[in-house]
Amino acid sequence: MDWWGDHRQLADALLAVIACAFLLVDAFVNPSARPxxxxxxxxxxxxxxxxxxxxxNQQIAxxxxxxxxxxxxxxxxLMAKLDVSSRAQAVALAYCPSTSRGTAGCPI
Incomplete structure (x- = not known):
């Protein structure tokens, strides 16, 4: 297995953490409630x-x-429906259980 295959789970987890960090910053900068x-x-x-x-996108297709x-x-x-403006925010939503949305752990 190549390097990427060996470290894919770690890379996925890091991407989720980074995306959530962007969401948290956005929540503090723009405190208005999302619909x-x-x-x-x-x-x-x-x-x-x-x-x-x-x-x-090609892999999804x-x-x-x-x-x-x-x-x-x-x-x-889906980004319009979820009121997110970036793929990173969409990724964070994919990792965020619906039961925790709107909480400090998932501000969207």
């Missing part, structure tokens, strides 16, 4: 889960047997 997220479609939820696994443009559409729509 409750709209319900995601099942395909948007699939895309969000795969984004949380740090897959690229291949995994779901859809075009990369469709993946981008799903990402844009």
């Amino acid at each position: 409750a997220p709209h319900k995601l479609t099942s395909r948007e939820a699939d895309v969000l889960q795969l984004v949380g696994r740090t897959m690229s 291949d995994h779901l047997h859809i075009s990369e443009a469709t993946v981008k559409t799903h990402l844009n729509r």
Whole structure:
């Protein structure tokens, strides 16, 4: 196994921590409450889960047997519904259980 394969879990965990750090900074800089997220479609939820696994748009497209443009559409729509402005915030949501959203551990 290559170096990346050996360290993928660590890299995924670090990415989640970094994304959460950005969210915490944003929560202090912009304390206005975020609106409750709209319900995601099942395909948007699939895309969000795969984004949380740090897959690229092309990898997600291949995994779901859809075009990369469709993946981008799903990402844009789910990010709008969740009121996040970056892929990092979407990744943090993928790692954040719905029961802890809005708490100090998950400010979105």
